[in-house]
Amino acid sequence: MLKVIDSAIPVECWSCAVAHNESTLFCPHCSKIQPPPGGDYFSVFSLVPKLDLDLGMLEHQFHKLSRKLHPDRFARASVHEKDWSLADTALLNDAYRTLRDPIRRTEYLLKLRGAEIGEEHAGKDRKDPSRVPADLLEEAFDLNMQLEEMRMSKKMGDTDPDLQSGLEQARKKYNDMLDQVDSDLRAQWQVWDNGDEPARKEAEKKMVSLLDRRRYINNLVRDVTETLGS
Amino acid sequence: MAYSDKVVDHYNNPRNVGTLDKSSTEVGTGLVGAPECGDVMRLQIRVNPETQVIEEAKFKTFGCGSAIASSSLATEWIKGRTVEDALAIKNTDIVKELSLPPVKIHCSVLAEDAIRAAIGDWKKKNGVAEEAAVAAQAK
Numbered sequence: 001m002l003k004v005i006d007s008a009i010p011v012e013c014w015s016c017a018v019a020h021n022e023s024t025l026f027c028p029h030c031s032k033i034q035p036p037p038g039g040d041y042f043s044v045f046s047l048v049p050k051l052d053l054d055l056g057m058l059e060h061q062f063h064k065l066s067r068k069l070h071p072d073r074f075a076r077a078s079v080h081e082k083d084w085s086l087a088d089t090a091l092l093n094d095a096y097r098t099l100r101d102p103i104r105r106t107e108y109l110l111k112l113r114g115a116e117i118g119e120e121h122a123g124k125d126r127k128d129p130s131r132v133p134a135d136l137l138e139e140a141f142d143l144n145m146q147l148e149e150m151r152m153s154k155k156m157g158d159t160d161p162d163l164q165s166g167l168e169q170a171r172k173k174y175n176d177m178l179d180q181v182d183s184d185l186r187a188q189w190q191v192w193d194n195g196d197e198p199a200r201k202e203a204e205k206k207m208v209s210l211l212d213r214r215r216y217i218n219n220l221v222r223d224v225t226e227t228l229g230s
Numbered sequence: 231m232a233y234s235d236k237v238v239d240h241y242n243n244p245r246n247v248g249t250l251d252k253s254s255t256e257v258g259t260g261l262v263g264a265p266e267c268g269d270v271m272r273l274q275i276r277v278n279p280e281t282q283v284i285e286e287a288k289f290k291t292f293g294c295g296s297a298i299a300s301s302s303l304a305t306e307w308i309k310g311r312t313v314e315d316a317l318a319i320k321n322t323d324i325v326k327e328l329s330l331p332p333v334k335i336h337c338s339v340l341a342e343d344a345i346r347a348a349i350g351d352w353k354k355k356n357g358v359a360e361e362a363a364v365a366a367q368a369k
Contacts, residue, residue: 137263141270144292219268 014080025065025088033069033077036087040112041095049109051189055100062096103214106185106207109192113200115208136216143170143220147227154227164228171224174217181214233295234329240299245306248288250274258352260344264336269293271301273344275308275316277352282312289344296334300324300341313349 012019016030023039024046026032042049045061069092074085098104107117150163188210191203233241250257256276263270269292276286287305291298303324308316324330324338352358 137261137270140263140268141261141272141290141292144270148292216263216268 044095237299240302241295244302258348260347262343296337304341
């Protein structure tokens with residue numbers, strides 16, 4: 001679904017025939033609606049790919065474009081324009097949902113840049129040990145043992161208060177680790193946004209492994225919460 | 231996605247679940263994990279120092295059915311083999327035996343890594359020169 005286009009190649013507006021940048025929803029010349037453009041989500045908002053986004057601006061743009069695309073405005077338009085208003089709206093919604101979420105935005109940008117995220121790269125990078133948060137393994141194993149014990153004892157109808165408080169402490173610790181990962185991620189955003197190509201490549205590598213770490217810790221927190229809550 | 235009968239069988243009746251004494255010189259422990267899905271796998275072997283035969287293998291895996299089945303199968307296969315023989319087991323053998331679908335291939339990779347890690351640990355403990363092949367093994 002992701003298509004990296006060369007936005008320097010102009011296309012002709014179907015209505016006024018003036019060439020425009022392919023990634024706009026409306027012709028800059030005659031303001032007529034255009035078919036869903038083939039560019040990335042950033043270009044839907046006339047943005048260059050960037051990680052540290054102004055979310056207020058993004059929301060403002062989203063509302064503005066949503067209003068302009070509203071089906072009511074196309075009640076008397078051609079069938080094509082009606083269809084495009086729906087298709088453009090769907091694209092705009094997807095783009096907004098992806099870009100406003102910091103993690104989804106980061107994953108999206110990394111994919112645009114050719115990185116493989118999550119299960120896609122599972123098992124492929126065996127030579128790159130940085131992909132496995134090795135320091136977490138021992139802890140993750142022990143935590144899983146405690147969780148198993150906790151589930152067992154809950155089944156038997158009694159809960160060991162020591163085990164309970166141990167797990168609560170673990171949850172707090174992992175939540176703090178998540179905060180740390182998020183702030184590390186933000187630091188890499190700055191490197192990427194302001195860096196040259198080699199700096200960007202370096203930042204991308206770090207972000208991929210930070211996202212791995214984040215997913216891993218997130219799963220642990222989720223498991224602890226499930227076990228404590230049920 | 232449906233699991234194959236063999237996966238279900240290993241999942242319901244996992245072979246060789248358990249723990250060996252980590253501090254024993256005859257025991258090698260491998261702990262591996264997949265950051266993508268959060269699976270953790272511990273595989274342990276007890277090696278006869280005279281014959282280099284793996285006499286006992288135990289595992290404990292927290293993860294999906296395929297990960298449990300892969301490690302269960304791995305312990306079955308390495309038991310009775312020499313250390314060098316066990317290193318010949320490839321993840322693709324596990325994929326074939328369990329009919330794992332493409333999205334679960336990383337579970338078999340994890341099991342192969344666990345075997346290598348356990349053997350590597352045992353070699354380190356016993357001063358056997360670590361072969362470069364173990365670390366550099368790609369496919």
